[in-house]
Amino acid sequence: MPIHEKSLIRPENLKTHDKLVLDGIDVSGHWSTFIETRVVSDYNEALEEEISALPGGEYIHRCWQCGSCTNSCTVHAINPDFNPRFWIYLIRMGMESELLRDKDIIWQCVSCNKCTYACPRDVVPEGVMKATAHWLERKGHTPKSPSTHFDEVFTEQVIATGKIEESRTIRRFFKRTNQGLMQSWMVEMVKRMLRHLPIGLLSRMGLATFIAPRTSNWSSAASAIQEYIDEQHDKQDKALSLSELIDVAQKDAAA
Amino acid sequence: MTAKKEKYKKVAYYPGCALEGTGHAYNRSTKEVGKALGLDLVEVKNWNCCGAMEVKNVDPKIQTYLSSRVMSVAANEMDMDVVMAPCNGCYHNLKKAEYDLKNDSESAKVVDRLSKKAGHKTYETGQVETIHALDWIRETIGEDGLKERVKNSLSGIKIANYYGCMYTRPRHIFPEKDAGPGSESTSKPHFMDDLLAAAGAENVDFPLKTACCGGAHTLSDSDTSTKLVLNILKTAKLAGADVIATECPTCHSGLEMHQIRAEKNFGEKVEIKILYFTQLLGMALGLKARKVGVHENISDSIGFLKERGLG
Numbered sequence: 001m002p003i004h005e006k007s008l009i010r011p012e013n014l015k016t017h018d019k020l021v022l023d024g025i026d027v028s029g030h031w032s033t034f035i036e037t038r039v040v041s042d043y044n045e046a047l048e049e050e051i052s053a054l055p056g057g058e059y060i061h062r063c064w065q066c067g068s069c070t071n072s073c074t075v076h077a078i079n080p081d082f083n084p085r086f087w088i089y090l091i092r093m094g095m096e097s098e099l100l101r102d103k104d105i106i107w108q109c110v111s112c113n114k115c116t117y118a119c120p121r122d123v124v125p126e127g128v129m130k131a132t133a134h135w136l137e138r139k140g141h142t143p144k145s146p147s148t149h150f151d152e153v154f155t156e157q158v159i160a161t162g163k164i165e166e167s168r169t170i171r172r173f174f175k176r177t178n179q180g181l182m183q184s185w186m187v188e189m190v191k192r193m194l195r196h197l198p199i200g201l202l203s204r205m206g207l208a209t210f211i212a213p214r215t216s217n218w219s220s221a222a223s224a225i226q227e228y229i230d231e232q233h234d235k236q237d238k239a240l241s242l243s244e245l246i247d248v249a250q251k252d253a254a255a
Numbered sequence: 256m257t258a259k260k261e262k263y264k265k266v267a268y269y270p271g272c273a274l275e276g277t278g279h280a281y282n283r284s285t286k287e288v289g290k291a292l293g294l295d296l297v298e299v300k301n302w303n304c305c306g307a308m309e310v311k312n313v314d315p316k317i318q319t320y321l322s323s324r325v326m327s328v329a330a331n332e333m334d335m336d337v338v339m340a341p342c343n344g345c346y347h348n349l350k351k352a353e354y355d356l357k358n359d360s361e362s363a364k365v366v367d368r369l370s371k372k373a374g375h376k377t378y379e380t381g382q383v384e385t386i387h388a389l390d391w392i393r394e395t396i397g398e399d400g401l402k403e404r405v406k407n408s409l410s411g412i413k414i415a416n417y418y419g420c421m422y423t424r425p426r427h428i429f430p431e432k433d434a435g436p437g438s439e440s441t442s443k444p445h446f447m448d449d450l451l452a453a454a455g456a457e458n459v460d461f462p463l464k465t466a467c468c469g470g471a472h473t474l475s476d477s478d479t480s481t482k483l484v485l486n487i488l489k490t491a492k493l494a495g496a497d498v499i500a501t502e503c504p505t506c507h508s509g510l511e512m513h514q515i516r517a518e519k520n521f522g523e524k525v526e527i528k529i530l531y532f533t534q535l536l537g538m539a540l541g542l543k544a545r546k547v548g549v550h551e552n553i554s555d556s557i558g559f560l561k562e563r564g565l566g
């Protein structure tokens with residue numbers, strides 16, 4: 001049969017034969033394209049559980065595959081491969097290797113919550129995207145995304161001082177991700193700001209290194225937060241069987 | 256209506272981190288508009304960051320705690336019952352914390368534990384009501400009140416009103432929205448449109464009011480953000496707008512930054528003016544452009560405003 005919806009099938013799964021004779025009938029040309037037969041055997045049965053153990057993934061089991069999330073998705077509109085409904089399906093089926101094909105774009109969810117707004121089952125797909133992106137990183141399938149680096153730089157600063165000072169966050173983020181601060185568009189932006197702005201005010205707005213704002217008497221809140229985060233991290237490691245892995249590795253190294 | 260009118264006259268003001276940095280002009284214009292309208296803003300004492308999206312990504316319950324601390328200070332240390340946040344991020348997070356504390360006992364437990372360790376009273380749900388700067392002006396002064404006070408009409412200015420994501424989504428944290436006549440709509444918000452129309456402006460039909468600018472990845476995935484912003488800017492222009500009015504420092508700087516980035520990196524020049532709604536209202540109330548920080552904006556609207564007798 002000719003395949004009309006070729007765009008729905010991954011190109012590597014399509015086989016076209018130049019010359020093909022089946023049961024004595026020449027089916028070359030129009031009738032010679034087939035979909036490769038696939039047998040999926042490497043299910044990760046724990047996949048759904050692992051993702052629901054991470055913050056945001058809690059409600060993945062509610063999904064009934066209506067597709068409203070993908071249909072409303074901001075990122076899907078600019079990249080058709082970005083498909084929350086499909087990924088939720090793969091996770092629930094345990095099809096880890098299929099999911100891994102898209103591992104480098106899942107973190108690109110912009111958290112606009114259009115999906116959460118549209119979802120009839122309160123899955124909170126936005127949360128599932130975050131949980132999945134974190135799962136990929138925690139399991140070592142992807143390096144930390146720039147977005148995770150940004151979250152970490154930001155959170156470290158909030159824990160340390162109670163507040164954010166934007167330019168400091170930006171500088172630290174660029175440093176951590178090895179990017180130059182002097183990108184041409186940034187230079188242009190500052191140039192335009194300078195048109196009407198006294199330099200003193202500009203430095204107060206953007207470069208407030210000297211008067212880094214902080215919340216006073218913050219230290220007990222800071223240590224309480226850090227303690228809680230560490231605790232959660234340990235719990236999640238267990239859920240992802242990472243702690244077991246670490247144990248085994250340590251014993252192995254000791255032996 | 257009248258109950259809110261009195262209640263919102265004096266509110267605890269939570270500017271948030273962005274208003275001390277890139278959102279400086281929004282901070283300034285909000286305070287100036289409050290002054291011009293005779294409304295009382297008392298800044299939340301020794302406030303902390305609400306956690307924004309970044310802390311939520313690291314751990315949602317920490318974000319709930321951070322937001323709850325702000326509300327706890329307002330309620331327990333200042334005896335206030337309304338917190339007004341002009342930043343969509345802050346507004347959203349305080350609302351979200353209220354919702355989580357009410358509906359998720361695990362969140363409530365974590366917040367209690369952290370509050371005790373940090374040495375302050377645990378916030379109890381219902382102690383404060385969180386509102387946006389739009390609610391604040393709309394309930395206290397309202398459209399009719401504004402009309403009476405307008406000194407320089409915004410007539411002849413065509414505006415696309417941009418609300419972004421966090422002001423309306425997800426729906427469940429805003430129980431007061433979509434609640435019948437007079438309430439805000441989550442699919443087609445109109446509070447900013449209504450206020451600017453009362454000040455004489457002409458609002459264009461703008462379908463991307465609640466589209467996302469990609470603010471979450473403004474620096475970590477800049478090309479995506481630039482694409483999303485470009486779409487918003489071009490659509491506003493096609494709809495006939497001279498100005499995009501904003502009500503959030505993050506949305507505002509997102510549009511400003513990526514307008515330049517689109518020009519520099521993608522070779523796409525739109526040149527639309529981006530102004531905070533409080534800057535527009537302030538000028539309509541007779542304040543000078545400088546007073547409401549128009550010169551702090553990146554997109555240049557000074558000449559345009561002068562031509563129309565503003566500033």
Ligand code: SF4
Binds near residue numbers: 062066125
């Ligand atoms: S909208 Fe909700 S129920 Fe529908 S596919 Fe997406 S997650 Fe599943």
Ligand code: SF4
Binds near residue numbers: 075076108116126
């Ligand atoms: S939150 Fe993420 S997944 Fe959901 S619609 Fe927005 S970009 Fe798509």
Ligand code: SF4
Binds near residue numbers: 273307308342345
């Ligand atoms: S949302 Fe932004 S402005 Fe508001 S407190 Fe958090 S970081 Fe600061």
Ligand code: SF4
Binds near residue numbers: 418422503506
């Ligand atoms: S529009 Fe952009 S800045 Fe505004 S709330 Fe959405 S993502 Fe954040």
